[in-house]
Amino acid sequence: MRVALIGPPQSGKSTLFAAVAEAGGSNVDLSRPDQPHLAVVKVPDERLDWLVNFAKPEKLTHAELEFLDLPGFDLADQAAREHSKTHWPAMRNADMLVVVAREFASDSVPAYRNRVDPSADVEEFLGEMIFADLDQAASRLSRLEASLKKPTGDRHEQQQELDLMKRIVEALESERPVSSAIRNEAEGKLLRSFAFLSRKPILSVLNCSEDDVSRPAEATAGTDCMRLSAKIEEEIAQLAPADRKEFLADLDLPSSARDRLVRACYERMDLVSFLTQGPKEVRAWTIPAGTDAVTAAGTIHSDIARGFIRAETIAFEDLKQAGDVKAAKAAGKVRLEGKGYVVRDGDIMNFRFNV
Numbered sequence: 508m509r510v511a512l513i514g515p516p517q518s519g520k521s522t523l524f525a526a527v528a529e530a531g532g533s534n535v536d537l538s539r540p541d542q543p544h545l546a547v548v549k550v551p552d553e554r555l556d557w558l559v560n561f562a563k564p565e566k567l568t569h570a571e572l573e574f575l576d577l578p579g580f581d582l583a584d585q586a587a588r589e590h591s592k593t594h595w596p597a598m599r600n601a602d603m604l605v606v607v608a609r610e611f612a613s614d615s616v617p618a619y620r621n622r623v624d625p626s627a628d629v630e631e632f633l634g635e636m637i638f639a640d641l642d643q644a645a646s647r648l649s650r651l652e653a654s655l656k657k658p659t660g661d662r663h664e665q666q667q668e669l670d671l672m673k674r675i676v677e678a679l680e681s682e683r684p685v686s687s688a689i690r691n692e693a694e695g696k697l698l699r700s701f702a703f704l705s706r707k708p709i710l711s712v713l714n715c716s717e718d719d720v721s722r723p724a725e726a727t728a729g730t731d732c733m734r735l736s737a738k739i740e741e742e743i744a745q746l747a748p749a750d751r752k753e754f755l756a757d758l759d760l761p762s763s764a765r766d767r768l769v770r771a772c773y774e775r776m777d778l779v780s781f782l783t784q785g786p787k788e789v790r791a792w793t794i795p796a797g798t799d800a801v802t803a804a805g806t807i808h809s810d811i812a813r814g815f816i817r818a819e820t821i822a823f824e825d826l827k828q829a830g831d832v833k834a835a836k837a838a839g840k841v842r843l844e845g846k847g848y849v850v851r852d853g854d855i856m857n858f859r860f861n862v
């Protein structure tokens with residue numbers, strides 16, 4: 508799953524990207540600011556830290572997300588705005604968008620549109636996405652209308668899509684996102700190939716001055732919002748992991764915003780982790796919320812899904828409370844679940860299978 512960082516020029520996207528990637532142990536090369544940058548990032552998970560102490564495995568594997576840092580889109584300048592369209596396909600390919608808007612004061616960094624107004628910036632970007640989606644939906648609508656005038660093709664199916672597309676155009680024209688016009692899963696599926704931008708989960712990040720990091724963030728332009736300092740995050744990322752806690756305590760911060768951001772993205776995309784543990788490996792596996800046990804088994808290996816018998820399951824918190832598997836069993840916390848069991852975040856799974 509991929510998260511794209513977007514926003515106006517010089518809002519701190521690449522600084523935040525570097526912090527997100529480096530704190531997860533990857534090196535980034537930002538020598539080409541006009542190019543997109545991609546990094547694979549570990550999703551922080553305190554449960555894994557506990558399980559590592561518990562199982563002493565040879566190997567630890569975190570859940571992962573991809574982060575894509577796109578160059579700034581200058582919507583104020585017509586030529587630059589056209590040029591930025593080269594990056595829109597990459598944005599459409601992402602599963603989630605994070606709009607990074609500048610809130611920090613600085614005399615050396617020129618302010619987009621000569622003002623520092625993150626809420627207006629986020630709003631402008633949302634508007635641009637709605638505009639792009641409208642363009643796409645309206646042209647699909649007119650093609651469908653033309654096609655329905657001919658006697659060929661599956662008219663019922665086309666009529667259904669036409670009704671949906673009309674509703675979408677209506678929503679976009681009144682500046683509501685595509686997501687607000689989708690009524691059920693079937694409609695969602697029908698729209699998959701369009702990759703509408705205003706259908707994606709969106710989070711806005713206010714990149715604030717260092718003194719403002721502990722101010723709470725309120726919803727911005729109708730989106731979920733986080734306030735953080737990309738600069739501070741970058742400094743934290745460059746410290747050895749053991750020194751980070753002290754640095755945060757000095758700043759009176761409970762945790763690094765980077766970790767909260769990565770987790771927030773994971774949750775906004777409706778992803779959950781199930782865990783596996785043993786002497787070889789402790790690992791978090793990513794599945795969409797609502798996934799059943801046999802499908803979850805298939806993410807490990809198709810053979811495990813094919814030969815699925817039962818899943819021995821303990822909720823992480825139950826294991827932690829009991830102290831070990833034996834005690835959890837004695838307390839009746841180890842369950843045997845079948846194929847249709849809906850796996851929950853933090854379930855420790857041990858699949859029994861036979862092939």
Ligand SMILES: Nc1nc2c(ncn2[C@@H]2O[C@H](COP(=O)(O)OP(=O)(O)OP(=O)(O)O)[C@@H](O)[C@H]2O)c(=O)[nH]1
Nearest residue numbers: 516517518519520521522578579611613616737738
């Ligand atoms: N004071 C201050 N400066 C920052 C902060 N974040 C970024 N900057 C500075 O702002 C400038 C732009 O930062 P980048 O991270 O490159 O911004 P960007 O959004 O990737 O820029 P483009 O990709 O060109 O749109 C750099 O000079 C940064 O050092 C911040 O939190 N505080």
Ligand SMILES: [Mg+2]
Nearest residue numbers: 520521540578
């Ligand atoms: Mg950049």
